[in-house]
Amino acid sequence: MIKVIDLYKSFNGRKVLQGINLEVEKGQILALIGGSGTGKSVILKLVIGLMKPDEGKILLDNQDISRLKGKSLKRLKERFGIVFQGGALFDSLTVFENVAFPLEEKTKMKASQIRNAVFHELARVGLTGEENKYPAQISGGMRKRVALARCLVMHPEIVLFDEPTTGLDPLTGKAVHNLIRACQKNLNFTAIIVTHEVPGIFSMVDRVAMLYDGKILAADTPEEIKGSKDPVIHQFIHAELEGPIVIK
Amino acid sequence: MNFIFIPFKIIGNSLHKFIRELGNMTCFLARSVFWMFFYPYLIQRIIKQVYFIGVKSTSVVVLTGSFTGMVLALQTYYALAKFGAETSLGPVVALSLIRELGPVISALMVTGCAGSALTAEIGIMRITEQIDALDAMALNPYKYLIIPNLLAGIISLPLLNAIFVVVGIFGGYAVGVGLMSISGGTYFGGIKDFVTMKDIIEGFYKSLSFGILITWIGCYKGYFTGYGAAGVSKATTQAVVLSSVMILVWDYFMTSLLVA
Ligand SMILES: Nc1ncnc2c1ncn2[C@@H]1O[C@H](COP(=O)(O)OP(=O)(O)O)[C@@H](O)[C@H]1O
Ligand SMILES: [Mg+2]
Numbered sequence: 446m447i448k449v450i451d452l453y454k455s456f457n458g459r460k461v462l463q464g465i466n467l468e469v470e471k472g473q474i475l476a477l478i479g480g481s482g483t484g485k486s487v488i489l490k491l492v493i494g495l496m497k498p499d500e501g502k503i504l505l506d507n508q509d510i511s512r513l514k515g516k517s518l519k520r521l522k523e524r525f526g527i528v529f530q531g532g533a534l535f536d537s538l539t540v541f542e543n544v545a546f547p548l549e550e551k552t553k554m555k556a557s558q559i560r561n562a563v564f565h566e567l568a569r570v571g572l573t574g575e576e577n578k579y580p581a582q583i584s585g586g587m588r589k590r591v592a593l594a595r596c597l598v599m600h601p602e603i604v605l606f607d608e609p610t611t612g613l614d615p616l617t618g619k620a621v622h623n624l625i626r627a628c629q630k631n632l633n634f635t636a637i638i639v640t641h642e643v644p645g646i647f648s649m650v651d652r653v654a655m656l657y658d659g660k661i662l663a664a665d666t667p668e669e670i671k672g673s674k675d676p677v678i679h680q681f682i683h684a685e686l687e688g689p690i691v692i693k
Numbered sequence: 694m695n696f697i698f699i700p701f702k703i704i705g706n707s708l709h710k711f712i713r714e715l716g717n718m719t720c721f722l723a724r725s726v727f728w729m730f731f732y733p734y735l736i737q738r739i740i741k742q743v744y745f746i747g748v749k750s751t752s753v754v755v756l757t758g759s760f761t762g763m764v765l766a767l768q769t770y771y772a773l774a775k776f777g778a779e780t781s782l783g784p785v786v787a788l789s790l791i792r793e794l795g796p797v798i799s800a801l802m803v804t805g806c807a808g809s810a811l812t813a814e815i816g817i818m819r820i821t822e823q824i825d826a827l828d829a830m831a832l833n834p835y836k837y838l839i840i841p842n843l844l845a846g847i848i849s850l851p852l853l854n855a856i857f858v859v860v861g862i863f864g865g866y867a868v869g870v871g872l873m874s875i876s877g878g879t880y881f882g883g884i885k886d887f888v889t890m891k892d893i894i895e896g897f898y899k900s901l902s903f904g905i906l907i908t909w910i911g912c913y914k915g916y917f918t919g920y921g922a923a924g925v926s927k928a929t930t931q932a933v934v935l936s937s938v939m940i941l942v943w944d945y946f947m948t949s950l951l952v953a
Contacts, residue, residue, distance in 0.1 A: 546830075
């Protein structure tokens with residue numbers, strides 16, 4: 446469904462992505478792993494059209510995302526949902542207003558319909574009763590769940606998650622993972638999850654891709670990645686300090 | 694021999710940076726104006742920002758306006774008394790306020806109150822990816838964040854200026870008539886005789902342009918803030934300094950244009 450071909454991106458002469466190749470099938474979940482600052486968030490932003498690549502193609506159903514402009518780019522973005530690293534909830538709006546925001550701005554639904562849809566979505570992520578709080582008043586795990594609700598309320602075909610569990614305690618993190626999995630089973634969206642939760646994430650994804658040094662080092666099933674003989678992958682998933690990866 | 698070129702290098706680099714910044718800022722404003730003409734028109738957000746920029750600065754503007762008028766009357770009375778021209782206190786105070794001090798000081802106050810808050814708010818939205826979130830929803834951030842602020846600046850600054858001037862004139866009245874020995878009739882009669890519509894309109898134009906200037910710089914610095922909390926605090930400082938300087942510089946050019 447999504448195919449990334451030879452993607453290059455640099456910032457002020459700093460090469461971040463140097464020939465990324467990736468593929469995600471419809472209805473599958475891909476986990477994107479790799480060290481901090483290697484460009485995982487940049488890949489997501491390129492895929493959703495928030496940035497333009499220097500070179501390369503991003504195909505969605507054989508249409509090149511990076512060449513789109515204006516109306517067609519807008520329509521493309523509407524097929525995607527993204528859950529940002531910190532949730533990116535609007536500080537000035539309550540939980541309810543945050544989830545209602547895309548519906549109010551992008552659909553012609555009546556207020557009562559929006560209300561129903563928002564409560565339905567908040568119930569799905571287990572946040573009934575929290576709708577009048579502001580993002581600053583709720584915990585990090587709750588913020589991520591609100592962000593998920595805000596994303597799912599538009600019924601996206603493809604959902605991108607940027608480190609959905611970073612900064613959460615292990616239990617809350619697991620709950621968020623299970624929630625993502627349950628939602629994916631229900632709604633059957635295609636997903637890319639950027640994560641550091643190795644090997645915890647392996648049980649819930651279809652494929653794992655490892656980003657290292659601007660390239661995708663390997664993209665395979667979780668079992669293959671787990672058993673990989675590649676020293677870089679081995680070092681990363683076993684969190685060993687000794688090895689080819691230099692920790693800066 | 695290389696050290697000879699170092700000064701040129703520094704001058705060239707900073708000039709290059711300055712021109713680039715100027716170009717970016719102009720593009721930013723041009724883009725905002727362009728999108729202003731397209732649907733949706735977010736009237737509610739404009740009203741909210743008028744509250745944010747205008748209403749919240751009102752108390753400060755009233756306070757500074759009254760003291761400016763009072764001190765202006767004191768100083769002017771002292772100077773006028775040397776020529777035996779105390780009776781023209783009213784028009785001198787009023788003209789200074791209407792043509793110069795009202796627009797400039799109210800704009801400086803708004804820069805401190807609302808301009809800095811604007812930069813910080815938009816900057817935080819940038820670093821916490823809220824602006825990216827808007828963009829990812831295929832909603833234009835300029836429409837939601839920048840344009841309402843620009844329009845709110847255009848609406849509120851002339852109004853704040855008017856409040857400043859009126860309060861200042863009454864402050865001058867309190868000093869001139871209350872403390873000194875000018876009659877109320879002389880004070881207001883002089884204002885009526887010497888202040889023309891042209892003076893008022895020129896002050897209005899000034900505060901209008903300051904409204905654009907403050908929100909333009911505030912939004913721009915916030916929208917393109919650097920990384921992290923340090924980036925936002927730097928952007929906020931830059932916005933306040935640049936706005937204040939630009940207000941005074943632009944004031945001079947505007948005055949020389951309008952007077953000529
Ligand atoms: N908008 C930007 N401008 C300049 N540099 C950027 C930008 N976005 C990301 N980068 C740089 O790209 C690199 C990768 O960033 P990122 O994708 O956020 O890493 P991560 O893999 O931790 O998500 C970082 O070194 C960062 O400094
Ligand atoms: Mg990241």
